[in-house]
Amino acid sequence: MNTSDELLKIHNLHTGFRIKDTFYDAVDGVSLTLRKNEILAIVGESGCGKSTLATSIIGLHDPNNTRVQGEIMFKNTNLATLSEEEFEQVRGSEISMIFQDPLSALNPLMRIGEQIEESLKYHTDMSKVKRNERVFELLRQVGINRPERVVKQFPHQLSGGMRQRVMIAIAIACKPQIIIADEPTTALDVTIQSQILDLLIDLQDETNAGILLITHDLGVVAEVADRVAVMYAGEIIEEAPVEELFKRPKHPYTRSLFNSIPQMNAHSGRLNVIEGIVPSLIHLPRTGCRFAPRISWLPDSVHEDHPTLHEVSPGHFVRCSCWEVFHFKSEIGGTTS
Amino acid sequence: MSFMQIKNLKVHYPIRGGFFNSIIDYVYAVDGISMEFEKGKAYGLVGESGCGKSTTGMAIIGLEKITSGSIMYEGEDVTNLRRKRNNLFNREIQMIFQDAHSSLNPRKRVEHLLAEPIRNFLRVSPKEEQKKISELLEIVGMPEDAKLKYPHEFSGGQKQRLGIARALATNPKLIIADEPVSALDLSVQAQVLNFMKDIQSEFGLSYLFISHDLGVVKHMCDHISIMYKGRFVETGTKEDIFTNPHHIYTKRLLSAIPNVSPKGREKRKRERIIVEKNYQTELKNYFDHNHRVLDLAPLSETHFVAIANGVSVRGNNS
Numbered sequence: 001m002n003t004s005d006e007l008l009k010i011h012n013l014h015t016g017f018r019i020k021d022t023f024y025d026a027v028d029g030v031s032l033t034l035r036k037n038e039i040l041a042i043v044g045e046s047g048c049g050k051s052t053l054a055t056s057i058i059g060l061h062d063p064n065n066t067r068v069q070g071e072i073m074f075k076n077t078n079l080a081t082l083s084e085e086e087f088e089q090v091r092g093s094e095i096s097m098i099f100q101d102p103l104s105a106l107n108p109l110m111r112i113g114e115q116i117e118e119s120l121k122y123h124t125d126m127s128k129v130k131r132n133e134r135v136f137e138l139l140r141q142v143g144i145n146r147p148e149r150v151v152k153q154f155p156h157q158l159s160g161g162m163r164q165r166v167m168i169a170i171a172i173a174c175k176p177q178i179i180i181a182d183e184p185t186t187a188l189d190v191t192i193q194s195q196i197l198d199l200l201i202d203l204q205d206e207t208n209a210g211i212l213l214i215t216h217d218l219g220v221v222a223e224v225a226d227r228v229a230v231m232y233a234g235e236i237i238e239e240a241p242v243e244e245l246f247k248r249p250k251h252p253y254t255r256s257l258f259n260s261i262p263q264m265n266a267h268s269g270r271l272n273v274i275e276g277i278v279p280s281l282i283h284l285p286r287t288g289c290r291f292a293p294r295i296s297w298l299p300d301s302v303h304e305d306h307p308t309l310h311e312v313s314p315g316h317f318v319r320c321s322c323w324e325v326f327h328f329k330s331e332i333g334g335t336t337s
Numbered sequence: 338m339s340f341m342q343i344k345n346l347k348v349h350y351p352i353r354g355g356f357f358n359s360i361i362d363y364v365y366a367v368d369g370i371s372m373e374f375e376k377g378k379a380y381g382l383v384g385e386s387g388c389g390k391s392t393t394g395m396a397i398i399g400l401e402k403i404t405s406g407s408i409m410y411e412g413e414d415v416t417n418l419r420r421k422r423n424n425l426f427n428r429e430i431q432m433i434f435q436d437a438h439s440s441l442n443p444r445k446r447v448e449h450l451l452a453e454p455i456r457n458f459l460r461v462s463p464k465e466e467q468k469k470i471s472e473l474l475e476i477v478g479m480p481e482d483a484k485l486k487y488p489h490e491f492s493g494g495q496k497q498r499l500g501i502a503r504a505l506a507t508n509p510k511l512i513i514a515d516e517p518v519s520a521l522d523l524s525v526q527a528q529v530l531n532f533m534k535d536i537q538s539e540f541g542l543s544y545l546f547i548s549h550d551l552g553v554v555k556h557m558c559d560h561i562s563i564m565y566k567g568r569f570v571e572t573g574t575k576e577d578i579f580t581n582p583h584h585i586y587t588k589r590l591l592s593a594i595p596n597v598s599p600k601g602r603e604k605r606k607r608e609r610i611i612v613e614k615n616y617q618t619e620l621k622n623y624f625d626h627n628h629r630v631l632d633l634a635p636l637s638e639t640h641f642v643a644i645a646n647g648v649s650v651r652g653n654n655s
Contacts, residue, residue, distance in 0.1 A: 045522040045523060045524065046522055160386075189385040189386055189549065190385075190549070190551075190590065190593040190594055190595075191385065191589060191590060191593040193593065193595075194592075194593040194594075194595070194609055197595075198606060198609070201606075216522065216523065217595070218523075218597055219552075219594070219595030219596065219597050220595050222595060222596060222597050222598055222599045222602065223595045223596070223599075223602050223605075224602075225599075242599045243599050243600070246597070246598055246599050246600075256524065257523055257524065258597070260523050260524050260526070260527035261523065261552065261597055262527075262530065262550075262552045262553050262555065262556035262557075263552060263556075263597055270531055270534070271527035271530055271531055271556070272527060273524065273527050273528045273531060274524040277492055277494075278522075
């Protein structure tokens with residue numbers, strides 16, 4: 001993979017929140033690379049820091065109570081150090097975001113047309129007529145058949161799937177190079193979800209944007225992602241191309257996650273359960289393997305003192321050495337039907 | 338033999354407006370569904386948001402007024418008894434809610450929360466009550482000292498277990514579970530589902546499992562009904578629905594579910610497009626002129642599909 005394809009390079013990112021004058025890192029030393037024309041999925045359970053990672057990249061956190069350290073390199077600038085004014089040039093035009101809940105992300109008092117036009121007005125010097133044309137074009141692109149009607153409507157007049165389409169239209173309005181989609185389909189029904197996911201893939205084929213997809217749904221990951229990073233307690237514990245990860249997950253946490261999915265095509269038996277709970281931000285041990293308390297039957301000697309990511313096969317990284325003691329009979333990951 | 342039968346259940350909400358705020362139309366939230374419940378079995382109710390699946394659950398337990406239809410419980414018509422306290426039906430049908438956090442009173446300790454259903458339905462001395470509470474906590478796998486804690490001190494999975502403990506307090510026969518695991522993380526969801534299966538076999542419980550997640554329903558249920566616009570489009574055993582779906586809506590729903598395997602995803606995408614196209618072209622064979630789902634017609638002893646009599650279902654590339 002040559003380096004000119006790299007859009008976004010995150011190196012050793014720490015994002016901490018202030019709790020009583022101490023900063024606790026929710027994202028703790030994450031390094032990631034997003035390439036052109038790729039969907040990189042970040043998977044993890046609630047509280048693992050995946051959404052914090054997204055808001056750090058796009059600079060949407062509260063500057064008084066958050067601390068961002070490390071490098072987020074985009075076009076030779078470090079986004080982590082930009083001021084709010086400088087960030088406004090990037091946000092919406094070169095990096096844009098799709099939120100989970102379109103109803104609360106859209107302005108209820110503005111017509112759909114104006115909302116899409118807004119970012120064009122701010123970031124481009126198109127004329128009014130050109131902007132209107134572009135709005136119609138965008139709405140058609142996201143699969144809305146009668147744009148002339150929709151532009152005059154308010155968000156509450158649209159269904160959930162339509163609203164999410166409008167959100168996507170806003171996100172792609174200025175042809176951004178990076179789209180961050182934070183749980184874009186979690187609030188939608190499965191039939192609408194599949195339509196929106198198909199739409200995202202089609203749009204990516206047209207624009208060659210890099211998409212950072214944040215989700216907890218491994219099914220969604222399997223359908224759309226090219227590469228996957230699994231997060232646990234603020235760290236990336238496994239990173240691999242999607243086929244590789246679903247075929248040969250290495251880290252015990254990843255394996256457990258797969259085994260706890262009630263699968264459509266598997267026999268109903270008992271589901272796998274991970275012992276213990278996700279540690280809270282304050283009580284998180286900052287040294288050693290963070291997953292160790294949940295596989296407590298293993299001796300300390302199998303863990304590394306300072307776990308790092310190891311490349312076990314090309315492009316497949318696993319943190320800590322504890323995965324080596326697990327022997328599994330067969331490869332997991334669903335069968336094709 | 339089934340212990341409870343629901344016949345032609347309807348829940349219609351009036352839409353008011355116009356002159357003198359009179360009733361101008363109705364929302365047909367639940368529009369004529371029939372079900373039977375047998376001991377020890379789990380029934381799944383699946384559908385998209387707004388299809389009326391939660392309303393069905395609410396109507397059965399008596400949190401929602403029934404427009405017409407009847408509910409027979411142990412041979413007795415309980416349709417109008419449901420809203421009265423202290424009858425057998427209210428005691429033996431219990432509910433688990435989606436959001437355990439908001440269904441537990443934040444200002445009461447666990448022992449009060451668990452004592453509430455016991456006090457409502459059983460006449461026991463305070464000592465026996467305490468014993469019963471300890472038993473319940475043991476069943477749901479929580480320590481004795483949880484008694485004196487408040488709901489906010491527990492994690493999401495633990496709160497959901499407290500909700501289940503409350504439902505179990507009165508030795509129910511049927512538990513209506515409305516999206517019990519939708520708000521939980523994957524690993525916690527697995528814990529709760531395993532646990533629900535355990536108590537099912539231990540106490541011979543029946544479940545009405547309301548969910549939009551077909552994976553979860555398939556894992557838990559023996560019998561599945563697919564709902565759309567207040568009516569059943571297809572009902573049958575798990576095998577009937579998953580290996581032999583007949584209604585175009587069921588097919589569309591099944592094709593939309595993400596598969597946990599990246600292999601062959603382009604193929605699945607193409608299939609989805611074909612199914613969607615079929616759905617649009619064959620609408621008129623499956624819905625009447627008001628876009629209402631047709632009546633159920635039997636395909637086999639257990640499998641019922643909403644199709645017009647005489648329409649050949651084999652013709653459309655099933």
